[in-house]
Amino acid sequence: MSAPRDTLASRRVRANGDGTVYQRKDSRWEAAGYVLAPGNTRKRIRVYGTTRKEALAKLTEKIAASNRGLPIPSAQGSVAAYLTYWLENVAVHQLRENTYTRYTAVARLYLIPGLGRKKLARLTAKDVRTWLNQLRTTCQCCTRGLDTARDQPICCAAGNCCSKRLSPLPLAYVHSVLKSALEHAVREEEIPRNVARNVRTGTPRPRRFEPLTxxxxxxxxxxxxxxxxxxxxxxxxxxxxxxxxxxxxxxxxxxxxxxxxxxxxxxxxxxxxxxxxxxxxxxxxxxxxxxxxxxxxxxxxxxxxxxxxxxxxxxxxxxxxxxxxxxxxxxxxxxxxxxxxxxxxxxxxxxxxxxHDLRHSAATLLLEQGVELVVIKELLGHAHIGVTATVYAHVRLRLQRDAIDTLSTALSSGGITVTASSNGDEPPPCASVVR
Structure with a gap:
């Protein structure tokens, strides 16, 4: 005679809202309960495990996330299907045409080949990090098959890899396109969080430019x-x-x-x-x-x-x-x-x-003439003064060096005079004007 399938622990009465846990005929354990769904509705979900404890832990995690206000993901399709939907129905109406063209190229060349087969709801930060590391370390001629399409292969097909890898700046741009797409999925309550935001690619160094003197x-x-x-x-x-x-x-x-x-x-x-x-x-x-x-x-x-x-x-x-x-x-x-x-x-x-370096030259020459940064920001039409300060940080450092050298010269040549005080309790004397 076979042992009963239900043990004493499985028949334990659970509180209202905790869901139910039972063993299936295939010996797996199934847990079911109601969680928050998109549109402020509730949906019954089912999770599975090899043991009762595993199934119950999965259900408890889902219910805890629901109690924090995170709806269950409704996305069932792949990342490629969602990117196609996002580009054709959302991005095309929100982006400038040239920007939309670049976003489409990034999705076609990098996002869909690397992450397209994964389920959108199951995409993790580890998947994004692994994919970015592959872009950073693999030759694009090899990955995209560019060399095999040439009449005379000169790279991977010829056994001589050119190591044409993505530099930090385009890699950060590809990452930002993925973050924008997933951010919209979060707003539409397709996924609970933007996993791409949890991945750090590092801040790329700004492109060095040599403006005209x-x-x-x-x-x-x-x-x-x-x-x-x-x-x-x-x-x-x-x-x-x-x-x-x-x-x-x-x-x-x-x-x-x-x-x-x-x-x-x-x-x-x-x-x-x-x-x-x-x-x-x-x-x-x-x-x-x-x-x-x-x-x-x-x-x-x-x-x-x-x-x-x-x-x-x-x-x-x-x-x-x-x-x-x-x-x-x-x-x-x-x-x-x-x-x-x-x-x-x-x-x-x-x-x-x-x-474009004429624009940089104008700003650099203005800074060197002592024009305030806020005036240059308004002239160039930057959205924030931080952009102006970041792009022309090298100029500000040079001006600081000139100011420090001027002060050092004044100190060494006696440009600052100090009068000795007769009482140590008096405040320190004022310095003379440095010219």
Whole structure:
């Protein structure tokens, strides 16, 4: 005669809300109970274990999480299915088009191949960390099969791995895309927590840049003399405007009498609309700035030159309304502006830099002239002053060094005089002014 399946412990009366625990015919133990579900509802769940204690511990953990207000995950699909849903139904409506294109590429190249097969509800921080470590240590030619698609393999297929690994900056960007996707899953109560936030990838070092010095900036401005887009390059170096902000300037944004410019848009090329005007990068980027006197003079001459070009073009003139256009009035492509910029660098016999480094050069030169950081932040259109302080930290350290050296010189040369006091109880004497 077989032993009864129910023992005394299994028949013990449990409190209301603790669920039930019983042994199945396959000898496994099953525990069932009600927990919090999305939409502030309750759902009956079942957990299993090889022993009664194991099944009861799993159920107790679920009920404890429910009592803390964490709903049970409702996601049953894979990470790949959720990323596809998130990109097609959520991100496409919240992101700028170019940003959405980059997010889609990250999901296609890294997220789906690495984590796509895992269940969204079962994704753990350990899974994310393991995946990131693989991206950090494996060759992308080998992983993505890039070399096998070449006519003549030169990397993994040829037995000579190029070790093309992701650098810390793109790795952090891939991680941030995953965090954004999972954060939306948490808001929709698909999963209880964002496991990607529990993984630390380290803060990547900011990209080092070498802005133009004051002498190099003067040589560059001298090289732009007589160039058709001279006012644009002068404006870039004097105000630190972004490339898209310069190309998106319209005559209605300029007040040459008052000497101001209103930054309202940026001109960029997108996959769907081509060259189009978009809102500024952030809300803080929409700003009003003062124009220096040399730029006002150049812009006035540029407006007269553009009127002559319009008369010459006649019916072929494309009235785009932009300040900086091609000779027929059409907007200027960003790549075209880059080619003009590189030509001027060679004419000025300067090292190769990016057009964006003119923005860094303007901020650096302003800092070296003693302009307050908050003024530079408003001029550049940064959302937070911490961004300005972080990007130009090397300049601030150099200014601190100059200040310390100035003080050291004053101390060593007797620039500070101290008068001896007759009574030790008196406060210390004031120092003389250091000049």
């Amino acid at each position: 004051a002498d190099e900036a003067r040589n560059f401005l001298a090289a732009t003399s007589g160039h058709r887009l001279q006012p644009l390059f002068e404006l870039a170096l004097h105000t630190g405007l972004r490339k898209g902000e310069l190309l998106g300037l319209r005559w209605e944004d300029l007040d040459l009498a008052d000497g101001t410019a209103s930054i309202r848009r940026t001109l960029q090329r997108t996959n769907s609309s081509g060259l189009t005007a978009l809102p500024t990068k952030t809300k803080s980027s929409e700003r009003r700035i003062a124009l220096p006197t040399p730029c006002l003079h150049s812009l006035t001459q540029h407006r007269d030159r553009q009127r002559k070009e319009r008369e010459t073009a006649g019916t072929e003139w494309k009235d785009s309304g932009y300040v900086f256009t091609s000779p027929d009035g059409a907007p200027i492509e960003g790549s075209t502006l880059t080619r003009h910029f590189n030509t001027l660098l060679r004419r000025a016999v300067l090292r190769r830099i990016r057009f």
